[in-house]
Amino acid sequence: MSRARIVVVGAGFAGFEAARTLIRKARGAAEVVLINPTDYFLYLPLLPEVAGGVLDPRRVTVSLGDNLPGARLVLGQVQNIDIDARTLSWSGPEGEQGTLGYHRLVLAAGSVNKLLPIPGVAQNAHGFRGIPEALHLRDHVIRQIELADAADDPQERAARLTFVVVGAGYTGTEVVAQIQLLARDVLSRHPRLADVRARWLLLDTADQVLPGMDDRLSRTAERVLRERGVEVELGTSVAEATATGVKLTDDRFVASRTLVWCVGVRPDPLAGSTGLPMTKGRLQVDEYLAVPGRPEILACGDAAAVPDPAEPGAITPMTAQHAVRQGRLAGHNIAASYGVGRRRAYDHRDLGFVVDLGGWQAAANPLHVPLSGLPARVVTRGYHLTALPANRWRTAADWLFTALGSRPAVQLSLVPGPAVPLDTDAPELIHLPH
Numbered sequence: 001m002s003r004a005r006i007v008v009v010g011a012g013f014a015g016f017e018a019a020r021t022l023i024r025k026a027r028g029a030a031e032v033v034l035i036n037p038t039d040y041f042l043y044l045p046l047l048p049e050v051a052g053g054v055l056d057p058r059r060v061t062v063s064l065g066d067n068l069p070g071a072r073l074v075l076g077q078v079q080n081i082d083i084d085a086r087t088l089s090w091s092g093p094e095g096e097q098g099t100l101g102y103h104r105l106v107l108a109a110g111s112v113n114k115l116l117p118i119p120g121v122a123q124n125a126h127g128f129r130g131i132p133e134a135l136h137l138r139d140h141v142i143r144q145i146e147l148a149d150a151a152d153d154p155q156e157r158a159a160r161l162t163f164v165v166v167g168a169g170y171t172g173t174e175v176v177a178q179i180q181l182l183a184r185d186v187l188s189r190h191p192r193l194a195d196v197r198a199r200w201l202l203l204d205t206a207d208q209v210l211p212g213m214d215d216r217l218s219r220t221a222e223r224v225l226r227e228r229g230v231e232v233e234l235g236t237s238v239a240e241a242t243a244t245g246v247k248l249t250d251d252r253f254v255a256s257r258t259l260v261w262c263v264g265v266r267p268d269p270l271a272g273s274t275g276l277p278m279t280k281g282r283l284q285v286d287e288y289l290a291v292p293g294r295p296e297i298l299a300c301g302d303a304a305a306v307p308d309p310a311e312p313g314a315i316t317p318m319t320a321q322h323a324v325r326q327g328r329l330a331g332h333n334i335a336a337s338y339g340v341g342r343r344r345a346y347d348h349r350d351l352g353f354v355v356d357l358g359g360w361q362a363a364a365n366p367l368h369v370p371l372s373g374l375p376a377r378v379v380t381r382g383y384h385l386t387a388l389p390a391n392r393w394r395t396a397a398d399w400l401f402t403a404l405g406s407r408p409a410v411q412l413s414l415v416p417g418p419a420v421p422l423d424t425d426a427p428e429l430i431h432l433p434h
Contacts, residue, residue, distance in 0.1 A: 004030045006334060007088065007102040009078050009270070011036035011064055012044075013323035014301025014330070015108030016389070021331025023070045025340050033100065035074045035090055039064050042130060043388055045320060045356075046395070048171070051134040052178030052358065053185075053407035059395045061131065067389055074100070078109070081274050083294060104296050104334050107274075107283060108327060111265035111302035111318060113422060120241035122423035125166070125261035128175055136415040137260065141179055142186055143411055144257055145198075149190045159255035161198040164246055165262060166238055168204035169211065170355065172262030173221050176202050176230055177357040179260075186409040200230040201254065205237045212317075213353055216370040220363035221355055224372075261422055265318060271303045279305035279315060287345040289330050298334060300326035309347050321351065324387075354380040 006026075008019045011034055022032045040061035049055040064073050076090040076098065087101045113127045126140065127133050141163065148160040163183070165176040180200050187193055202225065204211070209222040209232060222232055233248075238259070240247040245255040267281045276291055277284040282305035283291060289306060291297040300306070301323035305315040316322045325348055336343035352365040354376070362376040364383075371379060381399065385392050 004103040004338065005033060005101065006030055006104040006106070007033045007035065007100060008106040008108060009035050009088070010108040010110050010268075010301070010303070011038075011041050012108060012110040012301060013041075013320045014110070014303075014327035015106065016041040016062070016064075016068075017324050017327030018106045018108055018300060018331040018334075019068050019071050021328050022334060023068060025331065025335035026070075028070065030338070032068075032071045033074060033102075034064060034068065034071050035076060035078055035088075035100075036064065037075070037077050037093075039073060039075060041067070041389070043384075045387075046384060047128070047131075047134050048174040048178040048356070050131065051128070051138045051175060052182045053138060053409075054178065054358075054402045055395060055398045057131050057135060059391045059398060062388070062390045074098070078270055081105075081270070083274055083276065083297065086296065102296075104337065105298070106330050106334065107271060107297065107299040107303050108301045108323075108330070109268035109270045109303045111267050112269070113261065114264045114266040115261075115423060116263065118238055118240065121238065121259075121261060122421075124241040124243055125259040125422050127261055127420065127422040128171060129265075132415045132420045135412060136417065136420045137175075137179070138182065139411045139413060139415070140258065140417075141183055142409060145183060145186045145190060145193070146411075148196070149192050155255065157193075157196060158199070159245065160257050161193075161196060162201070162254060162256040163198070163258040163260070164201045164203065164238075164254060164256050165260040166203045167262035167264060168202050168206065168209045168232070168234070169262065169264060170213075170353075172202065172204070172260075173209055173225070174356055174358075175260060175262055176200060177225065177228075177361075180228060180230060181358045182407050185407045189409055197229070200228075201233055202230055203233045203236050203238065203248070205235060205249075207234055209234070210355065214365050214368075214370070217353060217355060217363045217365055220370075220372040220376075221357060224357045224361045224363075265302065267303050267318075271299070282315070288333050288343050289326060289346060290333070295337070298330045300330045306346055309345070310350070316346075316348075320387075322348065354383050356380050356384075 043060040046060045076092040081088045144160040148157045151157045208218045210218045239249045271283045283299040289298045302318040308314045308316045333343040354364040362380040364371045364376040364379045
């Protein structure tokens with residue numbers, strides 16, 4: 001490569017892999033710049049275990065400086081991209097502004113919470129997209145149990161011990177599984193609540209848990225949750241959310257102080273602000289991940305509508321597996337544009353999915369072999385340890401300590417509620433009070 005500046009926007013699965021591939025192939029001949037709101041890559045699949053008190057949050061954060069040596073990190077949020085001038089503007093954590101030019105651009109901005117026009121959800125629901133949300137949710141659940149213990153009114157006590165999770169997809173299923181086990185541990189330390197049963201509701205408008213996934217995974221996950229006492233309400237969602245409960249689409253009112261919103265994600269609005277052609281909110285790209293008419297711009301991950309070679313006419317779903325592969329391919333193809341290797345079209349082989357249900361339970365179908373119980377648990381944790389770019393031994397140690405003991409049952413009070421609003425267009429830096 002001749003000396004050039006390659007800018008990667010976003011350090012999720014796709015952006016992290018794109019930057020790592022470019023650093024390896026450039027070997028110092030090109031400047032690789034990574035723009036991201038945080039100085040870490042977040043391993044999202046293990047975030048429910050942070051909320052559930054199984055893992056220290058540092059286990060799921062991968063230092064960009066340590067793992068992308070040679071890359072220049074710009075800590076900030078991209079605000080605008082001028083595709084004709086080949087520049088972008090960004091804002092930093094303390095209000096600073098900057099402009100950066102590029103020769104090649106990788107758009108891997110990822111996704112944000114998908115909100116539906118349901119009254120009260122943005123004001124009263126908890127999102128689940130990052131470390132602040134996971135820590136806040138964990139504190140909130142413990143606080144509700146402690147306040148229920150102190151309450152004398154049976155109705156208030158019942159409301160505080162009723163937890164509603166909306167969305168029975170991958171995230172919602174794992175969140176309810178992990179938080180339910182956390183709550184069980186915390187409740188065991190409150191003798192006044194020995195005769196009181198916490199209530200858990202998992203809602204989804206779909207007709208199965210884990211919609212779109214293998215039916216056997218779905219049945220296993222639903223069975224495990226129901227055996228633990230989780231009320232799985234399919235074909236049902238929230239019609240209105242208030243500070244004291246939720247009205248369901250079947251007109252029932254459920255008194256509760258906890259509503260967790262895991263309905264899904266949508267592409268980051270940055271992609272649409274470029275003015276480039278879009279498909280379902282994602283940037284149109286060809287099979288080489290290049291934007292038509294703009295060969296200097298590649299997009300990957302949740303931001304890109306990548307043609308799915310397995311389903312002609314369709315685009316790849318927004319999953320970590322696709323993001324990782326597309327990020328590597330984006331880095332490879334940019335290197336090829338400078339004469340390092342030959343560019344390739346996107347291809348993939350579905351390796352299956354793993355769903356962590358907490359405790360000794362999981363559901364998995366590695367290479368489409370259905371597993372449940374302990375075998376699925378072993379496969380699930382093995383997969384995550386393999387996929388984690390760092391912190392593997394510490395993660396395994398946390399798992400071991402939790403298996404032999406119990407989950408910590410104290411609030412950390414690190415993240416106040418206003419710092420983690422559900423209604424946000426993009427991940428933002430969290431400013432904590434002094």
